Amino acid sequence: MAKAPGLETNLIFLATLVVALILVRWLAWLSLKSTNHLIAKASSVATTGRPGELFRSTRANLGKMFPRTMALIEARLTPRKFTGLALTLMVLAAVYIAALLGGLIDELREAEELVRMDEGINDALAVFRTDEIVHVFAFITEWANASAVVAVAAVTTGLLLALRHGHLVMPLWVVVLGSQMTTYAGKYGFGRERPEFLTEIIAVTPSFPSGHATSAIAVYGFIAYVLSREAVTVRRRFEIVFWSAVLIVLIGFSRMLLSLHYTSDVVAGFLVGGFWLLVGFALAELIRSRRSAPGHPDGSNSRNQGP
Known part of the structure; x- marks a missing residue:
């Protein structure tokens, strides 16, 4: 059971x-503004003056020497289409997340250090x-239990349909169902025992x-994507993404504080949910790009077509 109330402990x-939230x-x-500034400056340097001329001449020469290879590379790295740089980065991120999850599973099976860290x-x-x-x-943890996740996803589905964003419903449910099936396959395939229950919650x-960590990043992450996609300023997008991330992290931390999961369980849940979230992003943007294509009946009504 929980310890007796301690005012000093609670206040600390x-x-x-x-303080941590304010600092983070x-x-x-600050990091976002600095990154945007550096990207804009690097892009300006690479496309103007002597560096720009050198870059264009090099690309032209390589295009003559290796036309098919350069066409493939440019198609994968162009920032003007989602199927270019954005999709390439998403695929690389998904592969990296899958590799991290595989490494974490190997560590948990073979390394006692991770188990001791979890217990510590x-x-x-x-x-x-x-x-x-x-x-x-x-x-806080109740916001990611099974009934809450289904309710939030159902309400989001209704709102998307009402606001004429029905093309996002399928990606949403792919994220929800894919993440849940992967989580339960891992739970019963791995069969790890939970830590000793130290509160009345079991x-x-x-x-x-952790299913709660998976659900949190999958569902609330996708909702944050939908909201930030419609935001008109960088600051609004930042606030939406940041506070959604805070909720997701707090849900994951709640599982650890309540002694319902070890740290590695929560990290693995975030990785599983993050993988499926990237799948949802990719599906949503591919559908959006098709809808905005010339000749599509919804093409003239699409908004915010950039990735």
């Missing part, structure tokens, strides 16, 4: 959480398991990977 925990938000916004983090969180903090995180399915 909440103050640390608030400031650093994330779970023990370290014991000091924060006061009644008040447990109640707060029990509320769970019955195997521990690895």
